[in-house]
Amino acid sequence: MKQHFTVIHTDGQARLGTLSLPQGDVATPVFMPVGTVGTMKALHHRRLEELDYRLILANTYHLYLRPGLELLEKMGGLPQFSTWDRNFLTDSGGFQFFSLSKFAKFTEEGVKFSSHIDGSKHFFTPEKAIQAQNIIGSHIKMVLDVCTPPNITEKKAYQAHRTTVDWAKRCQKEWQASGEQGLLFGITQGNFYKDLRKLSIEELAALDLPGYAIGGLSVGEEKQVFEEFVHYSTPLLPANKPRYVMGIGTPDYILQAVEAGVDMFDCVYPTRVARNGAAMSFDGLLSLKNERYALDNNPIDPDCTCSACQRYSKSYLRHLIKAKEINALTLLTDHNLTFMKRFMNEVRASIKENRFALYKQAFMDRYYQSSHKES
Amino acid sequence: MKQHFTVIHTDGQARLGTLSLPQGDVATPVFMPVGTVGTMKALHHRRLEELDYRLILANTYHLYLRPGLELLEKMGGLPQFSTWDRNFLTDSGGFQFFSLSKFAKFTEEGVKFSSHIDGSKHFFTPEKAIQAQNIIGSHIKMVLDVCTPPNITEKKAYQAHRTTVDWAKRCQKEWQASGEQGLLFGITQGNFYKDLRKLSIEELAALDLPGYAIGGLSVGEEKQVFEEFVHYSTPLLPANKPRYVMGIGTPDYILQAVEAGVDMFDCVYPTRVARNGAAMSFDGLLSLKNERYALDNNPIDPDCTCSACQRYSKSYLRHLIKAKEINALTLLTDHNLTFMKRFMNEVRASIKENRFALYKQAFMDRYYQSSHKES
Numbered sequence: 001m002k003q004h005f006t007v008i009h010t011d012g013q014a015r016l017g018t019l020s021l022p023q024g025d026v027a028t029p030v031f032m033p034v035g036t037v038g039t040m041k042a043l044h045h046r047r048l049e050e051l052d053y054r055l056i057l058a059n060t061y062h063l064y065l066r067p068g069l070e071l072l073e074k075m076g077g078l079p080q081f082s083t084w085d086r087n088f089l090t091d092s093g094g095f096q097f098f099s100l101s102k103f104a105k106f107t108e109e110g111v112k113f114s115s116h117i118d119g120s121k122h123f124f125t126p127e128k129a130i131q132a133q134n135i136i137g138s139h140i141k142m143v144l145d146v147c148t149p150p151n152i153t154e155k156k157a158y159q160a161h162r163t164t165v166d167w168a169k170r171c172q173k174e175w176q177a178s179g180e181q182g183l184l185f186g187i188t189q190g191n192f193y194k195d196l197r198k199l200s201i202e203e204l205a206a207l208d209l210p211g212y213a214i215g216g217l218s219v220g221e222e223k224q225v226f227e228e229f230v231h232y233s234t235p236l237l238p239a240n241k242p243r244y245v246m247g248i249g250t251p252d253y254i255l256q257a258v259e260a261g262v263d264m265f266d267c268v269y270p271t272r273v274a275r276n277g278a279a280m281s282f283d284g285l286l287s288l289k290n291e292r293y294a295l296d297n298n299p300i301d302p303d304c305t306c307s308a309c310q311r312y313s314k315s316y317l318r319h320l321i322k323a324k325e326i327n328a329l330t331l332l333t334d335h336n337l338t339f340m341k342r343f344m345n346e347v348r349a350s351i352k353e354n355r356f357a358l359y360k361q362a363f364m365d366r367y368y369q370s371s372h373k374e375s
Numbered sequence: 376m377k378q379h380f381t382v383i384h385t386d387g388q389a390r391l392g393t394l395s396l397p398q399g400d401v402a403t404p405v406f407m408p409v410g411t412v413g414t415m416k417a418l419h420h421r422r423l424e425e426l427d428y429r430l431i432l433a434n435t436y437h438l439y440l441r442p443g444l445e446l447l448e449k450m451g452g453l454p455q456f457s458t459w460d461r462n463f464l465t466d467s468g469g470f471q472f473f474s475l476s477k478f479a480k481f482t483e484e485g486v487k488f489s490s491h492i493d494g495s496k497h498f499f500t501p502e503k504a505i506q507a508q509n510i511i512g513s514h515i516k517m518v519l520d521v522c523t524p525p526n527i528t529e530k531k532a533y534q535a536h537r538t539t540v541d542w543a544k545r546c547q548k549e550w551q552a553s554g555e556q557g558l559l560f561g562i563t564q565g566n567f568y569k570d571l572r573k574l575s576i577e578e579l580a581a582l583d584l585p586g587y588a589i590g591g592l593s594v595g596e597e598k599q600v601f602e603e604f605v606h607y608s609t610p611l612l613p614a615n616k617p618r619y620v621m622g623i624g625t626p627d628y629i630l631q632a633v634e635a636g637v638d639m640f641d642c643v644y645p646t647r648v649a650r651n652g653a654a655m656s657f658d659g660l661l662s663l664k665n666e667r668y669a670l671d672n673n674p675i676d677p678d679c680t681c682s683a684c685q686r687y688s689k690s691y692l693r694h695l696i697k698a699k700e701i702n703a704l705t706l707l708t709d710h711n712l713t714f715m716k717r718f719m720n721e722v723r724a725s726i727k728e729n730r731f732a733l734y735k736q737a738f739m740d741r742y743y744q745s746s747h748k749e750s
Contacts (some may be wrong), residue, residue: 264493313456316458320414322442
């Protein structure tokens with residue numbers, strides 16, 4: 001197999017790398033924005049291209065239900081259907097079965113679930129997770145896993161771990177049988193038990209998959225617990241494979257993960273808070289609904305190249321938010337994904353120049369301690 | 376006063392003109408899209424500029440309530456606040472008091488109303504309507520009028536007419552006293568009584584205002600009634616002043632109005648139906664939710680330059696609409712306002728080349744008779 005990941009440079013545990021994917025190289029550490037149903041919410045593909053995003057997420061669970069695999073297959077897969085000709089990563093549905101668990105029932109064989117849209121009944125298996133991702137045509141595929149919440153017993157966590165490893169093997173087999181389309185990543189679990197985390201990583205690493213995620217973090221645990229487990233788990237993962245922490249998108253979590261040696265992360269956070277009227281900035285998260293911005297004639301950030309900052313004042317943006325205008329959603333989504341791109345560019349530059357620790361501290365001081373900080 | 380309107384050419388009653396406004400000339404007949412609270416719903420100003428829209432609407436009533444005149448005054452008026460440096464036309468609020476009439480009570484002095492947002496009580500007068508539009512900073516201002524529904528008695532219609540003329544005089548006085556900022560247009564009323572329509576036009580024309588609207592049409596009457604009254608009223612309006620029919624935006628109504636000699640019209644229709652999943656095209660209105668487009672790999676119109684047609688299939692757009700994605704709203708709004716621009720360009724070209732009647736017939740045949748027509 002072609003070498004698909006190269007570590008170019010390290011600074012402490014933090015690492016700079018290149019992920020070589022079918023639709024172009026991706027510089028790591030990379031933040032991947034989430035386009036749930038094959039579109040980025042409130043932002044056109046053209047702007048993602050302008051911002052040089054090269055790898056975005058889509059959700060197997062959501063696409064499976066709508067527009068459905070039959071349509072996607074007829075339309076030639078998601079890249080062709082959605083016109084995004086760069087790279088896609090699809091999660092397997094495991095996280096959605098977890099977060100929409102009132103609709104899902106796990107067995108050893110797979111997951112029975114009801115559609116959150118129309119209540120229709122479905123049964124998903126590891127094999128189907130791979131088949132679905134093959135039809136979608138994603139470039140990085142995730143195994144189907146069993147994600148668990150904090151505060152479950154070690155026995156339950158162990159059972160979930162066993163199923164996760166078993167399903168990973170079945171996914172790998174299906175992936176191999178279908179010609180190894182794209183890269184298949186394993187998802188390590190183990191809840192918040194270190195022995196289980198270690199065991200999960202060891203058993204999954206033995207499968208020699210092209211990449212590994214740390215799943216089951218950022219699922220409601222305390223921030224210190226997240227930090228402890230990301231720092232514990234990451235060094236245990238194979239050093240020559242890309243490492244991915246699923247579901248993180250705030251700067252503090254990303255900086256912790258990068259510090260531990262993580263290469264990839266995704267989250268709806270930047271786009272979701274945008275739709276709630278919050279702008280990310282190097283001076284912290286600005287809740288533009290706040291009265292303090294009512295007469296503020298300045299852009300969110302004069303150095304930002306987004307469509308909001310290039311033209312509009314915080315006062316005007318606040319007016320759009322309060323009037324529930326759709327343009328508020330599109331402008332702030334553009335802003336936050338522009339911010340994330342600038343932020344990750346800075347992170348990579350700091351690793352390259354062996355000053356990541358200093359960068360992290362300076363960023364954190366300004367972002368979380370700034371006088372502009374919102375309470 | 377500088378000549379602000381020139382008729383360049385006529386073809387039957389249809390006329391080609393130039394409206395000279397403070398922020399640039401506008402070719403007529405012109406369709407003016409509606410940006411209710413100082414933004415076009417689901418479309419950025421940049422795209423309106425690309426499409427060469429030079430005159431857009433904003434609503435005095437809505438801006439008065441949110442963000443409020445105090446803020447607009449502090450921010451230097453709506454053009455500066457919203458960054459739109461082309462022309463604005465503001466309606467006076469008269470139509471909103473009519474359409475939100477459960478909140479409004481008319482007296483000879485003015486209108487008492489409750490905010491549809493928070494229920495707060497307000498009192499609006501003709502003088503306040505002008506003062507508000509001065510603060511907003513619009514380039515065409517409308518007098519405060521009394522709009523009435525179909526099927527009221529002639530007596531009631533006459534009373535509304537009398538108040539409308541009285542208020543127009545008060546508006547004109549206030550406009551003159553405040554230095555004639557922008558152009559003030561009168562609004563003729565008279566309900567669906569021809570004598571009253573004629574009387575309203577005569578009394579308002581005597582004020583020698585810079586332009587005149589035909590108000591109180593497209594308020595629920597039958598289409599034939601609209602046609603009858605637009606053809607009856609338009610030739611009675613001063614020929615050397617711009618003529619404006621308020622609240623029309625479907626191609627058939629626009630073509631009728633142009634045929635009668637109308638120069639200007641506005642409506643939320645193209646942007647509103649876009650947000651409901653309908654695309655305007657020369658082959659008629661396409662309801663993209665329709666199952667027939669599920670596997671349609673073609674754009675709405677391959678000749679269209681909008682962000683939807685330049686990239687996406689009807690199948691994908693349908694998926695976005697069904698998944699309630701914000702991008703569906705922005706893409707279809709761009710499409711429909713691109714369509715309206717192309718349509719009006721064609722209308723003006725046909726007048727210039729003395730073939731408007733033929734154009735109207737051919738357009739109507741294709742738009743309303745096409746096999747693509749949705750029922």
